[in-house]
Amino acid sequence: MQRPLFLRIVDSLSNYDTYFTQRRNSAGKRGLSPIQKCTAAIRMLAYGVAADACDEYVKIGETTAVECVSKFCEGIVAIFENDYLRRPNEEDLQRLLKVGEERGFPGMIGSTLNDINVLERPPVFDDIEADEAPHVNFTVNGHQYDLAYYLADGIYP
Incomplete structure (x- = not known):
């Protein structure tokens, strides 16, 4: 994660919840910094590091550390849910399609699915299955498509 993004997250959480501010205990000793708390939470979430x-x-x-992860997740959802933790709209999909095409994957949204459990987590594919997915247009080898696709390994049915 790049430093500016990390610091934006730390700052946002510090403004959202006093848990992420550095305080002094009754003896006057400084407690954990917001950077320490966020680092612990992110390491546990990103790398599967054990709390101890x-x-x-x-x-x-x-x-x-366990408390940090809980407070971190609660804060991230509360702060960033409306902007980042939502289904992509048609404008988002067009932007993602452009990025995919620039990287040599025309028509692909996002990256490959590396975990079979993703497929079992609703509502990842519910909108596609119900034919309610936003329509996007792209061409591959002269063939016109109006829905994005997900690139997956052969283990996926």
Whole structure:
């Protein structure tokens, strides 16, 4: 993750929830910084790091690391849900199609599906199955298509 994005997340969470501000305890000792808390949460979510492993890298205890993940997820959803945690609209899809085409994958939305569990998580494909997916137009080898496709490995039915 690039530093400006990380710092934007830290700043947003600090403004959203006082849990992500650095405070002093009753003895006057400074507690964990918002950067430590966010780093612990992101490491656990991104790499599957165990909560007790955060103690070595981030200097944070297991119980606090678990609490950080919970507060982090709650805050991310509350802050960014309307902008980023939604289905793509037609404008989003056209932008994604353009990016895919520039990268040599015309008509593809997003990246490959690397986890079979993704297919079992509603509502990833519900809109396509119900024929309610936003229509997009692109051409591959002279053939016109009006729906995006998902690129997957052969293990997917």
